[in-house]
Amino acid sequence: xxxxxxxxxxxxxxxxxxxxxxxxxxxxxxxxxxxxxxxxxxxxxxxxxxxxxxxxxxxxxxxxxxxxxxxxxxxxxxxxxxxxxxxxxxxxxxxxxxxxxxxxxxxxxxxxxxxxxxxxxxxxxxxxxxxxxxxxxxxxxxxxxxxxxxxxxxxxxxxxxxxxxxxxxxxxxxxxxxxxxxxxxxxxxxxxxxxxxxxxxxxxxxxxxxxxxxxxxxxxxxxxxxxxxxxxxxxxxxxxxxxxxxxxxxxxxxxxxxxxxxxxxxxxxxxxxxxxxxxxxxxxxxxxxxxxxxxxxxxxxxxxxxxxxxxxxxxxxxxxxxxxxxxxxxxxxxxxxxxxxxxxxxxxxxxxxxxxxxxxxxxxxxxxxxxxxxxxxxxxxxxxxxxxxxxxxxxxxxxxxxxxxxxxxxxxxxxxxxxxxxxxxxxxxxxxxxxxxxxxxxxxxxxxxxxxxxxxxxxxxxxxxxxxxxxxxxxxxxxxxxxxxxxxxxxxxxxxxxxxxxxxxxxxxxxxxxxxxxxxxxxxxxxxxxxxxxxxxxxxxxxxxxxxxxxxxxxxxxxxxxxxxxxxxxxxxxxxxxxxxxxxxx
Numbered sequence: 326x327x328x329x330x331x332x333x334x335x336x337x338x339x340x341x342x343x344x345x346x347x348x349x350x351x352x353x354x355x356x357x358x359x360x361x362x363x364x365x366x367x368x369x370x371x372x373x374x375x376x377x378x379x380x381x382x383x384x385x386x387x388x389x390x391x392x393x394x395x396x397x398x399x400x401x402x403x404x405x406x407x408x409x410x411x412x413x414x415x416x417x418x419x420x421x422x423x424x425x426x427x428x429x430x431x432x433x434x435x436x437x438x439x440x441x442x443x444x445x446x447x448x449x450x451x452x453x454x455x456x457x458x459x460x461x462x463x464x465x466x467x468x469x470x471x472x473x474x475x476x477x478x479x480x481x482x483x484x485x486x487x488x489x490x491x492x493x494x495x496x497x498x499x500x501x502x503x504x505x506x507x508x509x510x511x512x513x514x515x516x517x518x519x520x521x522x523x524x525x526x527x528x529x530x531x532x533x534x535x536x537x538x539x540x541x542x543x544x545x546x547x548x549x550x551x552x553x554x555x556x557x558x559x560x561x562x563x564x565x566x567x568x569x570x571x572x573x574x575x576x577x578x579x580x581x582x583x584x585x586x587x588x589x590x591x592x593x594x595x596x597x598x599x600x601x602x603x604x605x606x607x608x609x610x611x612x613x614x615x616x617x618x619x620x621x622x623x624x625x626x627x628x629x630x631x632x633x634x635x636x637x638x639x640x641x642x643x644x645x646x647x648x649x650x651x652x653x654x655x656x657x658x659x660x661x662x663x664x665x666x667x668x669x670x671x672x673x674x675x676x677x678x679x680x681x682x683x684x685x686x687x688x689x690x691x692x693x694x695x696x697x698x699x700x701x702x703x704x705x706x707x708x709x710x711x712x713x714x715x716x717x718x719x720x721x722x723x724x725x726x727x728x729x730x731x732x733x734x735x736x737x738x739x740x741x742x743x744x745x746x747x748x749x750x751x752x753x754x755x756x757x758x759x760x761x762x763x764x765x766x767x768x769x770x771x772x773x774x775x776x777x778x779x780x781x782x783x784x785x786x787x788x789x790x791x792x793x794x795x796x797x798x799x800x801x802x803x804x805x806x807x808x809x810x811x812x813x814x815x816x817x818x819x820x821x822x823x824x825x826x827x828x829x830x831x832x833x834x835x836x837x838x839x840x841x842x843x844x845x846x847x848x849x850x851x852x853x854x855x856x857x858x859x860x861x862x863x864x865x866x867x868x869x870x871x872x873x874x875x876x877x878x879x880x881x882x883x884x885x886x887x888x889x890x891x892x893x894x895x896x897x898x899x900x901x902x903x904x905x906x907x908x909x910x911x
Contacts, residue, residue: 328537336526336538340379341634343522344368347447348381350515356507357452359714362748364741366449368515370523371395373441376637378539382740386668387448388635389622390423390615394430395444397421398478409436410485412513415478416454418469418664419657423615425664426454426473427461427714429509431481433516435523442527442536445519447512451505452712455498456662457833459712460699464794464831465573466609466660474498482513500701501712546630546638551593553629554642557682562588564678565601566670567800571608571652571663574830581800582610582652584667588678597621597675598646605652609660612667617653620668621645623736624675628686663831665695666796669737680806688729689722689768689851690804692777693797694815695735696847700782700837702789704754713753715744717845720767720775720812722803723853729775730850731762743780755782763813763846765874769881770809770852771859776872777813777847789837793817793845798830802848809852810881818844856882857902857909861893 347368355361367383375392397420398413413432415421422430427450435443454461456473466472474495480488495509496502527535568582585601605611612620625643626635633639647654652667676687696717704711716738721729734741746757758781768774795815797803803812819827819835820842829835837843864884867873869891878884883905885897 326533326537328534328541332530332534333538333541336530336535337379337542339522339526340370341381343445343519344370344379344381346522347445347515347519348383350518351447351449351511354511354514356504356511358744358748358752359450359452360508360511362742362744363715365738366447367391369446370519371444371446372539373443375444376543378542378636380635384737384741385623385739386616386619386665386737387424389619389640391430391446391448392637393423393615394421394432394446394448394478398432401478402480404441407434407441408484410482411480412482412516413478414481414491414509415476417475417477418613418661420477423613425461425662426456426475427451429512431509431512431516433520435520437524437527437532442532443523445516445523447516449508449512450714451508452714453500453505458792459500459701459790460714460792461662462697462699462714462792462794463609463662463833464792465833466662467607468658468660470658472609472660472662481509500710542636543638546636547641549633550629550639551642554590554595555593557590557628557679559590559592560682562590562678562682564674566674568610568666568670569796569799569830571606571610573832582606582667584653584670584674586671586674586678588675590682594642594644595625596644596646597625599651599653600646600648602648602651602653605650605655605659609662610652610666611655611659611661612653612664613661614647614654616664616668617647617671618645620671620737621675624672627672628675628679628683663794665697665737666794669694669735670797672736677804677806684807685725687806688724689770689774689806689809689853690812691721691729691736691850692719692803692812692815692848693735693801694795695738696795696815696845698791698793698817698845700753700755700789700791700843702787705786706754711753713744716741717778717780717847718743719777719815719847720803720849722806722850723768723770723772723774723809725853726772728773729767731775732778733775754785754787756785757781758783758842762872763849764871765877766813766849767872768803768805768810768812768849768852769856769877770805771854771856772852773859773867774803774805774809774812774850774852777815777849779844779846781842781844783842784837784839786839788839791835791837791843792833793829793831795830797848803851805851806853808855810856812849812851815848816846818846820844857905861895861898865891865893
């Protein structure tokens with residue numbers, strides 16, 4: 326049926342508001358900083374057929390596959406066995422979870438006249454769901470059984486009443502039950518509230534008008550996405566990245582891991598084909614299929630309709646091909662704790678592949694990793710066990726018209742935040758020694774890459790453990806485009822009490838002793854265009870601001886600075902750039 330545009334927009338925005346209700350509830354009621362500070366979660370509203378129809382900003386990598394959790398609920402529990410007041414939970418990477426064990430998905434069906442017409446959905450990170458070490462994110466597992474307590478879709482609430490059996494199972498299988506169950510209760514409250522909003526929309530506008538509005542929302546998304554694809558020249562475009570390996574630095578399994586993709590654009594449709602990607606890893610770098618699809622959809626959204634809210638209609642023109650048994654579509658029980666490492670690179674590869682086709686709409690590579698780190702131990706002040714999970718922000722690549730952004734979280738993590746210094750020092754037995762931008766980390770270019778950060782913690786009054794998984798360090802640093810140079814890669818440095826320094830990319834359960842310092846150092850974005858074409862005044866400003874060293878100004882940008890006057894020596898700069906241009910031409 327036809328629906329007037331004003332009613333359509335009111336319903337569209339009420340659905341978006343329902344998803345925002347999920348976020349507000351989590352931020353106010355969750356126990357763990359990873360949720361209420363970092364915002365490591367996504368919220369969405371889906372129709373009865375598991376199509377995303379509304380969302381609120383969060384992790385893009387979660388949003389585009391929430392429908393998989395609903396589909397798994399139907400196939401595991403059965404649509405006919407769902408009742409009003411039920412709330413579903415799952416985290417099994419191979420059955421409804423789609424990521425790894427620490428990520429919980431909580432769903433609440435919206436009933437009207439005894440039939441399901443929608444779903445309120447949440448997926449977010451919990452600080453511990455069991456596994457061989459605290460945190461649930463490892464670099465040395467070889468099968469999913471080692472990675473934590475797995476739940477297929479099960480009823481957490483049954484007709485409005487808690488399923489105490491499931492609550493007991495969760496409590497028994499986490500090292501920090503109070504925090505995890507507190508977060509779970511916040512998730513339940515959030516999706517129940519949003520489910521009620523769906524009911525209210527139907528009750529206000531009627532079933533026929535609401536369903537017509539949902540159909541039009543999806544159809545509009547499809548039309549806009551198809552129009553955007555048509556603006557990309559037809560052709561086949563390729564890109565690849567060599568990742569650093571799927572195991573601990575001190576015990577490497579497979580040292581090199583290739584991700585390859587071919588994009589075919591044909592009129593108003595696009596195919597992303599990952600044929601040529603390496604077989605599934607023995608270590609935990611494997612990506613469950615829903616997350617690969619979600620990452621491809623995220624990159625597709627960036628190059629088509631980045632400024633519009635997502636729904637399933639936007640992805641109808643996209644086809645994703647993933648080889649069976651590859652690291653992007655592994656077979657059970659492949660380990661997958663480090664699934665974010667490959668998926669963070671996929672959107673970057675999409676931009677790289679299409680750079681020659683749409684150079685005005687892409688940017689150089691970003692720092693390329695979630696930089697996930699976990700510190701855990703027993704707080705000497707409270708004698709209680711704690712687990713802190715964080716990511717770190719880094720630099721984004723230069724663009725065709727401006728420099729890249731400093732200190733943004735990775736593409737997979739989207740609209741997340743750091744744990745503020747004040748919160749970290751109050752909640753955990755650490756001291757924050759510094760939190761600053763990392764000089765010279767941005768790739769030189771006509772438009773410079775954004776800078777990464779350095780964040781140092783001193784462990785106070787106890788011995789702790791550290792797990793960190795960082796990629797894009799050895800083989801594929803943040804790349805530049807069109808003559809731009811790569812950004813500095815990520816690294817984690819541990820300063821020992823004996824004066825030694827240890828550099829780590831991937832390590833699980835590394836001991837940290839009292840008074841030792843762990844330094845998380847994120848990479849910068851790649852440069853866009855030749856750095857010899859950058860305005861010397863901008864290079865001087867970068868030196869004054871502390872973004873670029875005088876050495877880099879001369880070596881990479883060919884800019885000579887008069888230190889006494891802090892000004893550009895124009896004659897010396899012209900001569901040096903001429904010399905550097907000559908070296909490039911050889």
